[in-house]
Amino acid sequence: MRSCMNLILLVCVFFFSKESNSYAQEVSKVKVKEVNGQYNFYIDNTKFEIRGVGINYADGHNFKALKEAGGNAFRTWGTYHADEELIAAKKYGFMVAMGLNIGKELWGFDYSDDKAVAKQVERVKGIIKKYKNHPNLLCWVVGNELNLLFDEQGNLKMVNPKVYDAVADIVDFIHKEDPNHPVTTTFAGVIDAHLKTAIERCPQLDFVSVQVYGDLATVEEKMRNTGINKPYLITEFGPKGFWEMPKTSWNREIEEVSGPKADGILHRIEKGILNNKSGKCLGGFAFEWGQKQERTPTWYGMFHKDGSQTETIDNLTKLWTGKYPENRAPRVDSLSLDGKNAIQSIQLKPDKEYTAKVYAHDPNDDELKYRWEISKEVVVRSKGGEKEIEPPIVSVTVIEEENGTFTFTAPKEGEYRIFVYIYDGKGKVGGGNIPFLVKN
16 A cells, blocks of 8 residues: 555656656746846847736736737736646747736735745745746746735835745745746835835845836836836836826716827837836836726726727737737727716716717728616725726616717716727727716
8 A cells, every 4th residue: 555655656746847847948048137238138148028918817818819919928917827828828929927926915914924924935836846947938926016005094005024025035936946037026106115125125036027007107217216226127007097097076086088098008108118218127018918897897908898909909019010900999089978078077967868979980980889888886996906896787768879979867866987888890999988976
């Protein structure tokens, strides 16, 4: 019996060893280094300039579309679907900034609990051993926005510095176990005290990573003002965040319609990444290549739930390939309700008739189809990108619907949003929404 158990153990060890080293002959040697005053990734001594997006597999993972758009890399937030992601990376030639999911104080992880921290480190070590030799691995990203924590008033506060001691232990293990791939951790925003505390505790990071939205336009100046000399990567950028946008008088965030949203992202890419003169910026990953609910189902995703592509993808395609795709998304410039814009904090009366109007056109002169929806507002607002429940659609009486206008009877008292989705019939979409309050 004992000899049988020993045989089973040997077989298990063999297969684990075989899996973790199956790519050993193909492993890419990646370095972050400075050449002529500019830091870049170098893969086997060849410069690699990132054309990347963030992919959370569960939110969508249209790898074929990323290849067609000219992308060459993506980043992840964990390894739950690493096998599928790396298979796709090899098929399409993408490099992967592999996220290592570790606990956040924001979500209740206690970094003063030595046993929990040690258990977490052991779990992560196994992941590193499994994937370290994959030829499409670009770098390791330890945790995500570990600095994000709020006080009772909703203001940012400092996390337990032991957070970065735990990160340092993981970084040290990676440097020893996998000298072929650099390692980083990400920060929400460019916050001087947060970055300095982390670097003090974990100076061995190969580069730092910041996640900025509206602040992408000023990231060069903000990073320079920290005095940190390490190169940096923009691991998330995209539309203005809901915390950066105006709100209604009843505290609901106002989302940009798809046209100005795409324009803003493009402008900030040009200013914060393409024209960054610091020599320290390694490029970035646009957020996100999929669809998720966060205040609305359209705020951050470059796709809609049905897989339709937005104007933001057209702009990335132009940046990455030098030309727009043959078929471009419908252009939405503005949306009004009762003759007012969202910034005017629109209030309606129940059971009264109102009209919404969207101003849109198609760059290819395709015939456009409009879909209008009214939903309730989010009940529990998520923090730090955690799961948020999409509110239900509300049934209303439709009076008239044509040529970009929608006349309806207002529902009962409450907080709502009206959405418009505009399709070209060829896989592209534009749209927008307005929050409104129904009150007698």
